[in-house]
Structures are given as structure tokens and as C-alpha cells.
Amino acid sequence: MCAERSGTSERGRLEIRDVSKRFGDLEVVRSTSLSIGSGQFVTLLGPSGSGKTTLLKMIAGFEHPSTGAILIGDRDVTSLAPQKRNVGFVFQQYALFPHLTVAGNLAYPLQMRGMRKREIEGAVKEALEMVRLSDLATRRPSDLSGGQQQRVALARALIFRPPVLLMDESLAALDKRLREEMQLEVRNLQRALKITTIAVTHDQTEALVMSDMIVVINDGAVQQMGSPADLYYRPQNEFVAGFLGESNVLKGRVEVGAGRTELVLGSGLRVQMGASSSVSSGASVTCLVRPEAIELFPPTEDASRELRGRVLQRIFCGDTFRVTLQLSDGTFVLSRPIGGNSRWLPEPGEDARVSWHPSDLVLISPAPKGNHA
Amino acid sequence: MNRYLRSYGAAVALLAFPAAFLAVFFLLPIAGSIAQSVGSTALDFSHYRRLIEVPLYRSVFLRTLEVALIVCVICLIMGYLCAYFIASLDSKWRTIAIGLISFPFMLSVLVRNYVWTLILQDTGLINRLLVDSGLILLPLELMYNRFAVVVAMVNMLLPYAILPILSSLLAIPLELKTASSSLGASEMRTFIRVTLPLTVPGAAVAALLTFIMGLGFYITPAMLGGTREMMVANLIAFNVKEVLNWSLAFALSTSLLASTLILYMIYRALLPQAVVLKAV
Structure with missing residues (x-):
């Protein structure tokens, strides 16, 4: 039993070793290495053209790497054709066979594996139950809604129990509400089946909601990888900070004084930094504050001892507000205070005291010590 | 009425002229020939009995x-192979290939049949070589037989x-195709299970077109088939021009039209409904 379990955990391991891909002169994926443990949900996140889809296609075998190796389990699949890789792939447009019924689509990969008819029927029935589509077995894909097609595509990619599931922007075509529903459904299914999953998306919310690990890719290279919280709260560069969530970027010089470390902005404005910051006095740094960490209070009498901003715009978003302020030195700051009747909120044109906890001011560059991918 | 002429009235007005043209120059003569075939x-019905x-x-x-x-079966097989090859070309070569296919349409049918005579006759290209x-x-013996007629x-x-x-x-x-390969199918099985079924509507149109057009061939059997390979159209011409038995000629042409229509109906009934909607 124990041995079997360790066997399964090996099966879903995915290793990408120094893989790169060039099309002519263009290097779409720069030398990239990733090691993904069995049963993990990993999202490749990046803007379009970042090379994330090419990386996914190389894992599936639709593209072949220019250099490097790809291993699934302990099998080197680098030069294998897609049909020999045993990898489930969910396409952006689902790619269901229009001439086959839902059941026919699900049976297809099993027929290709030479399974017996009786066994196929059982497996198809089970898969249909898994994605709650038992009533639609005899329908054609064109008779299904987008969400239903999506579930068929997912079931078809899982029915032959591949060690690895790949998803190429497969939720992007759904409308917002359905997409959010499917995110949770896919996540639950993935956890229940313990299947290693690599999803490509440019939707940061999707990445944050679904992933165990996010790999941020830009310009063909990995920018940072880590848990969603890690990436959100400790981005290592401005690209990651800007791509995941909204951020206020502050640049300045560090001044270490008696008992307190301060960030001196270009204009001379001083902001308190967390005590843990391990930077030497005088270093120029880039820092980040998330809008939701910024609180607004009525201004006090003493303008010199507080950070004060004038409200330029206030937008109601339901659960939160978006308040854009301008500090006395001209810096723009975005705050996202939680809504509610009892809270004080400045009107446009009014001044507010801008405040955050020093630990919410995160150092992005130079990369802080002891925080690496 | 909006500028896209979406209204019903505009459609009728636009169709009126071609409809009138077809009525006068197509339906009327056909009705006339059907009427003539059953006596003036x-x-x-004596001609039909004959x-x-x-x-x-x-x-x-x-x-x-x-x-x-x-001819229909050969065209279907060769046409599929050609089409499959052309579909695999990149868009530049595909355009060239489609141009080459359409090129013979610029030549007169008569000329093309003469060319086949030059190739197939006793002193023609093949025999000389x-x-x-x-x-x-x-x-x-490459000419004046079924071989010559079918080839041309x-x-x-x-x-x-x-x-x-x-x-x-x-x-x-x-x-x-990519999906099929990721699900474990080789190229051959992808072709059989995905490509082939999805091209049935196109192949159905191809079969219908070649078969129905083949039924009415006149010049090719006349020039390359000799007397042994006479087809219905030649028989009609013979009755019109040589023996001047127009009533029989009308009966022949009406029968050809009727059998074509009947075959078309059978054909539609045999095809799956989904294919009929898409194709024929």
C-alpha cells in the first residue's frame, strides 16, 4: 500500500530542465527549469506573448524544445510524439469532436488505448457523473452550453487517468460568473484526483484562486515562482508586483536612524519602513504597498508628522472603494478601503491621513536577503 | 427599408428578374419538352414504352x-487525395494549387477533348512513345472505348x-487533430476517426456533382467513345439531328431528368440527416 502510494506520487512528477524554444531568431522561451511535485496545481501566469503557452505545448508534445529535457514521472518525454505522452490537455476552445456525442468524445481516448467496450461504457458513465453531465451523454457538443462543453473537455482529458493535466486558458471563454464557478470545480476535482495540473492563464485572479504554485513568466523567462501569497506579498520585481494585483510603487533612499528605518522618497517625504528590512543606510530601493493595506483617517492637526493626501477620485465598487489620492509631493496613491456605513471616508477634494503598517511596505529591489524562489 | 435590404419586399424585388428569366428560358422549354414527349x-406514352x-x-x-x-467513384478517390494534399500545403502554395485546378475551366471543352484524342489515338502521344x-x-486500342471516355x-x-x-x-x-493526438491517436487513426467523418458532407457534394454532371455528358462520349460507348445525351442528339424523331428525343430527355431527380432523392434519403442539412 505504502509502496503503491509512493509509486503514484512519482508518476505525476514533472521536471523541466533548461528548456528553451526559438522560432528562427526569436527566443520565445529562454532556458527554463521547473520542478513540479505530484498532485500540485501550478499556474503559468503571464501576458500574451510571454511564452507561457509555448512552454505548455512543449510539455504536451505539440512543440519540441530547442534545448533541454522534459521528464514526466521518471520518463524522458522530450522527443516523444503527443499521442505517446499520456498527458491530458484541455484546449481554450475545448476542441470537442463535433461529429461525436458527449459519450463518444469521452470514449475516444479509451478506444485509442484499446480498452474493451464494456470497460469503456463503465468509465464513460463514471466520468459523466464526475462532471455532473449524465443526462447529456447522447447530445452533440454543439447542443451544449459553454460551461457544459468545458466540463466535457475536462472529463475527456481526465478519463484515461493521465499523470499530468494541462490546461490552456481553458476558462477564458466563459463569462465571469461561470468562470468563477468552474475555477472552484476544477480545483476541487484536481484535489480529489490528486492529479498534477499545469494551467496557463493571463488572469491573475484565476491564478491566485486555483494554484498551489504560480510561475510568473514574462518575455520568455520565469520572473518568480512561489505560492500565491508569496508572490502577492513578496514580489521580487516590479513586473510581478504590477501583474499580480494592484500596487503602489515607491522609490527612494533608505535612512537608518536611531531605532527606526525610514524610506526617503525623491521629494524628501519620509515613510517608516519595517524593522526587519535588511538594507544598509543610503541604499536606493523600490518598495510596494498594496492598495488594500492603505488606511485613510481624518487628518490631525500636525501635518508635519503624518502622510497626508488629497482625494482626487472616489469610486464605489460594492465591497470596497477605490480612492485615488495625491500626496503633498505629487505622488499618486491608490487605496482600497472596505465599504460600510460606519466608516469615515473622505470626499473628493478633501484631505486624508494616509497610513499603513510598516510591515506592509514591501521591499522589491534590491531583492531582500533570505527571500528567494 | 434599411440599407441592408433586409426586408422581404426588397428580396422579392431582387429575385424577380432572375426568376422571370429562368421561367421564360428554362422552365417553359422544359415544360414544353415534357409535354411534347407525351404527344402533341x-x-x-408510346415513346416511353419504346x-x-x-x-x-x-x-x-x-x-x-x-x-x-x-467516373464518380474515381473522381471521389482521386479528388480526396488531391484535396488532402492541397489542404496540407501552406497558404501560398494552396492558392497556386487551386489556381492550377481551375485553369482547365478557361479552355473550351471541345479543345480539351481534342487534346485527349491527340494523346490517346493510334498515332497519339502514348502509342507513339x-x-x-x-x-x-x-x-x-486507347480510343473509341470506355477507357477513353472514363479517362477524359x-x-x-x-x-x-x-x-x-x-x-x-x-x-x-x-x-x-491536435486534440486527437493528445488523446492518444496516431495520425492514421486521427484521419479515420476525425478527418474522414468530418469531410463526409464535402465528399457527398463531390459525389453528387460528379455523378449528375456525368449523366449528361455529350461531347466526350461522342468524340472519344465511338459508337460503342453512346450515352443518353448522344442518343438524344441522334434523334434530334439525324432521324428527326423529336418526340422520342423529348421522351429520352424527360426520362434522364426524371431518373436524375429520383437518384438525387434516394441519395438524400441514404445520407444521415445532419449531413444533408450541411451539404446537399
């Missing part, structure tokens, strides 16, 4: 069906098979 004064009773007429009809069917090279002593008809009709099959091949999203 009283109803007289078509059934006289062995010559019967055999010409059967031969016409047979030749059209053979074979005899001069010493491979054979006497020229092969396939040549004339092949584009009508290639183009619909090609368009149905190009309509298949590339992703389906």
Missing part, C-alpha cells in the same frame, strides 16, 4: 448510369470533386 395532341421495350435504348440508359458511377521505344509492336470524363469532372472536399477539409479546426 392526345396523351400518348424506351423500355427496345433493348438498345435500355442498354444506353444502363451504360450511362454505369459510366457516371465509375510505346511503339517507338519498342515496348509494343502494335498501338494499343474524370479529367473534366475532377475539379468538381476536389473543391468541395477541400473546403470541408479546410473547415476542420486544426485543434481537433
Whole structure:
């Protein structure tokens, strides 16, 4: 039993070793290495053209790497054709066979594996139950809604129990509400089946909601990888900070004084930094504050001892507000205070005291010590 | 009325002229020839009776069906291969290939049949090459038989098979093939399980076009078939021009039209409903 379990955990391991891909002169994926443990949900996140889809296609075998190796389990699949890789792939447009019924689509990969008819029927029935589509077995894909097609595509990619599931922007075509529903459904299914999953998306919310690990890719290279919280709260560069969530970027010089470390902005404005910051006095740094960490209070009498901003715009978003302020030195700051009747909120044109906890001011560059991918 | 002429009235107005044209120059003559085939004064089916009773007429009809069917099958196979090859080309070469297929349409049918005569006759290209090279002593009989008729008809009709099959091949999203391979299918099995079924509508159109057009061939059997390979259209011309039995000619043409329509109905009934909606 124990041995079997360790066997399964090996099966879903995915290793990408120094893989790169060039099309002519263009290097779409720069030398990239990733090691993904069995049963993990990993999202490749990046803007379009970042090379994330090419990386996914190389894992599936639709593209072949220019250099490097790809291993699934302990099998080197680098030069294998897609049909020999045993990898489930969910396409952006689902790619269901229009001439086959839902059941026919699900049976297809099993027929290709030479399974017996009786066994196929059982497996198809089970898969249909898994994605709650038992009533639609005899329908054609064109008779299904987008969400239903999506579930068929997912079931078809899982029915032959591949060690690895790949998803190429497969939720992007759904409308917002359905997409959010499917995110949770896919996540639950993935956890229940313990299947290693690599999803490509440019939707940061999707990445944050679904992933165990996010790999941020830009310009063909990995920018940072880590848990969603890690990436959100400790981005290592401005690209990651800007791509995941909204951020206020502050640049300045560090001044270490008696008992307190301060960030001196270009204009001379001083902001308190967390005590843990391990930077030497005088270093120029880039820092980040998330809008939701910024609180607004009525201004006090003493303008010199507080950070004060004038409200330029206030937008109601339901659960939160978006308040854009301008500090006395001209810096723009975005705050996202939680809504509610009892809270004080400045009107446009009014001044507010801008405040955050020093630990919410995160150092992005130079990369802080002891925080690496 | 908006500028897209979406209203019903505009559609009727636009269709009125072609409809009137077809009524006067197409439906009227057909109605006339059907009427003439059953006698000019009283109803007289004697010509139709002769078509059934006289062995010559019967055999010409059967031969016409047979030749059209053979040509249709060959066109379907060759057309599929050509279309599959063209679909695999990149867009620049595909455009060139489609241009080459359409090129023969610019030549007169008469010229193309003459070209086949030059190739197939006793002193033609093929026989000269074979005899001069010493491979054979006497020229092969390539002309005035079914072989010549079928070869030339396939040549004339092949584009009508290639183009619909090609368009149905190009309509298949590339992703389906990729999906099939990711699900474990080899290229051959992808072709059999995905590509082939999805091109059935195109192949159905190709078969229908080549078969029906083949039924009405006149010049090719006349020039390359000799007397042995006479087809219905030649028989009609013979009755109109040589023996001046117009009533029989009308009966022949009406029968050809009727059998074509009946075959078309059978064909539609045999095809799956989904294919009919898409294709025929």
C-alpha cells in the first residue's frame, strides 16, 4: 500500500530542465527549469506573448524544445510524439469532436488505448457523473452550453487517468460568473484526483484562486515562482508586483536612524519602513504597498508628522472603494478601503491621513536577503 | 427599408428578374419538352414504352448510369487525395494549387477533348512513345472505348470533386487533430476517426456533382467513345439531328431528368440527416 502510494506520487512528477524554444531568431522561451511535485496545481501566469503557452505545448508534445529535457514521472518525454505522452490537455476552445456525442468524445481516448467496450461504457458513465453531465451523454457538443462543453473537455482529458493535466486558458471563454464557478470545480476535482495540473492563464485572479504554485513568466523567462501569497506579498520585481494585483510603487533612499528605518522618497517625504528590512543606510530601493493595506483617517492637526493626501477620485465598487489620492509631493496613491456605513471616508477634494503598517511596505529591489524562489 | 435590404419586399424585388428569366428560358422549354414527349395532341406514352421495350435504348440508359458511377467513384478517390494534399500545403502554395485546378475551366471543352484524342489515338502521344521505344509492336486500342471516355470524363469532372472536399477539409479546426493526438491517436487513426467523418458532407457534394454532371455528358462520349460507348445525351442528339424523331428525343430527355431527380432523392434519403442539412 505504502509502496503503491509512493509509486503514484512519482508518476505525476514533472521536471523541466533548461528548456528553451526559438522560432528562427526569436527566443520565445529562454532556458527554463521547473520542478513540479505530484498532485500540485501550478499556474503559468503571464501576458500574451510571454511564452507561457509555448512552454505548455512543449510539455504536451505539440512543440519540441530547442534545448533541454522534459521528464514526466521518471520518463524522458522530450522527443516523444503527443499521442505517446499520456498527458491530458484541455484546449481554450475545448476542441470537442463535433461529429461525436458527449459519450463518444469521452470514449475516444479509451478506444485509442484499446480498452474493451464494456470497460469503456463503465468509465464513460463514471466520468459523466464526475462532471455532473449524465443526462447529456447522447447530445452533440454543439447542443451544449459553454460551461457544459468545458466540463466535457475536462472529463475527456481526465478519463484515461493521465499523470499530468494541462490546461490552456481553458476558462477564458466563459463569462465571469461561470468562470468563477468552474475555477472552484476544477480545483476541487484536481484535489480529489490528486492529479498534477499545469494551467496557463493571463488572469491573475484565476491564478491566485486555483494554484498551489504560480510561475510568473514574462518575455520568455520565469520572473518568480512561489505560492500565491508569496508572490502577492513578496514580489521580487516590479513586473510581478504590477501583474499580480494592484500596487503602489515607491522609490527612494533608505535612512537608518536611531531605532527606526525610514524610506526617503525623491521629494524628501519620509515613510517608516519595517524593522526587519535588511538594507544598509543610503541604499536606493523600490518598495510596494498594496492598495488594500492603505488606511485613510481624518487628518490631525500636525501635518508635519503624518502622510497626508488629497482625494482626487472616489469610486464605489460594492465591497470596497477605490480612492485615488495625491500626496503633498505629487505622488499618486491608490487605496482600497472596505465599504460600510460606519466608516469615515473622505470626499473628493478633501484631505486624508494616509497610513499603513510598516510591515506592509514591501521591499522589491534590491531583492531582500533570505527571500528567494 | 434599411440599407441592408433586409426586408422581404426588397428580396422579392431582387429575385424577380432572375426568376422571370429562368421561367421564360428554362422552365417553359422544359415544360414544353415534357409535354411534347407525351404527344402533341392526345396523351400518348408510346415513346416511353419504346424506351423500355427496345433493348438498345435500355442498354444506353444502363451504360450511362454505369459510366457516371465509375467516373464518380474515381473522381471521389482521386479528388480526396488531391484535396488532402492541397489542404496540407501552406497558404501560398494552396492558392497556386487551386489556381492550377481551375485553369482547365478557361479552355473550351471541345479543345480539351481534342487534346485527349491527340494523346490517346493510334498515332497519339502514348502509342507513339510505346511503339517507338519498342515496348509494343502494335498501338494499343486507347480510343473509341470506355477507357477513353472514363479517362477524359474524370479529367473534366475532377475539379468538381476536389473543391468541395477541400473546403470541408479546410473547415476542420486544426485543434481537433491536435486534440486527437493528445488523446492518444496516431495520425492514421486521427484521419479515420476525425478527418474522414468530418469531410463526409464535402465528399457527398463531390459525389453528387460528379455523378449528375456525368449523366449528361455529350461531347466526350461522342468524340472519344465511338459508337460503342453512346450515352443518353448522344442518343438524344441522334434523334434530334439525324432521324428527326423529336418526340422520342423529348421522351429520352424527360426520362434522364426524371431518373436524375429520383437518384438525387434516394441519395438524400441514404445520407444521415445532419449531413444533408450541411451539404446537399
